[in-house]
Amino acid sequence: GAVVSQHPxxxxxxxxxxxxxxxxxxxxxxxxxxxxxxxxxxxxxxxxTSNEGSKxxxxxxxxxxxxxxxxxxxxxxxLTVTSAHPEDSSFYICSAIRGYGGYTFGSGTRLTVV
Amino acid sequence: xxxxxxxxxxxxxxxxxxxxxxxxxxDRGSQSFFWYRQYSGKxxxxxxxxxxxxxxxxxxxxAQLNKASQYVSLLIRDSQPSDSATYLCxxxxxxxDMRFGAGTRLTVKx
Numbered sequence: 434g435a436v437v438s439q440h441p442x443x444x445x446x447x448x449x450x451x452x453x454x455x456x457x458x459x460x461x462x463x464x465x466x467x468x469x470x471x472x473x474x475x476x477x478x479x480x481x482t483s484n485e486g487s488k489x490x491x492x493x494x495x496x497x498x499x500x501x502x503x504x505x506x507x508x509x510x511x512l513t514v515t516s517a518h519p520e521d522s523s524f525y526i527c528s529a530i531r532g533y534g535g536y537t538f539g540s541g542t543r544l545t546v547v
Numbered sequence: 548x549x550x551x552x553x554x555x556x557x558x559x560x561x562x563x564x565x566x567x568x569x570x571x572x573x574d575r576g577s578q579s580f581f582w583y584r585q586y587s588g589k590x591x592x593x594x595x596x597x598x599x600x601x602x603x604x605x606x607x608x609x610a611q612l613n614k615a616s617q618y619v620s621l622l623i624r625d626s627q628p629s630d631s632a633t634y635l636c637x638x639x640x641x642x643x644d645m646r647f648g649a650g651t652r653l654t655v656k657x
Binding site for chain 2 (some may be wrong): 541
């Protein structure tokens with residue numbers, strides 16, 4: 434079945450540093466990927482839609498300069514949290530659309546900024 | 548108005564009972580609807596998808612969709628303690644992105 438690999442699964446970084454999260458579709462090409470953020474006991478909030486070869490579309494209230502998204506190939510999208518602060522600590526999840534329209538989620542990345 | 552609304556619960560049912568989870572959505576043009584189960588600290592896993600009005604059954608799970616009322620539900624029959632999780636309603640909007648409800652926390656008591 435379709436698999437989306439997300440890495441790292443867990444990261445702790447110091448305040449002010451940047452963190453890159455990778456999302457790879459392993460056995461299918463994903464022209465569109467989505468990035469979500471989830472705070473404890475809250476639902477998944479869509480941050481941005483990542484389109485291969487073009488700029489990402491960000492949801493209202495999401496800072497594009499802080500959350501840099503790159504989708505340079507059909508199998509890889511990256512989310513970079515720049516100058517991370519403790520309030521950026523969250524669970525970040527990517528998903529990709531498979532050819533027939535189904536969605537597959539990555540395993541998520543737990544980011545802790547100290 | 549939130550795009551996808553769910554009762555956050557918590558919903559508690561005894562083992563063997565039917566658990567009923569409800570969801571409403573605001574985008575009348577939505578065509579695809581999903582129920583995901585999420586355990587704490589894990590990614591959501593797909594339980595059911597439904598695209599047409601009516602009922603869709605898969606094992607102990609039944610999804611119900613009423614587009615006129617903009618309402619989708621999930622019934623879990625013969626609930627088991629292992630069903631205890633947060634259930635997320637998701638809707639694909641006209642932009643082709645997936646929007647989630649806040650989730651309903653279900654506890655099945657042995």
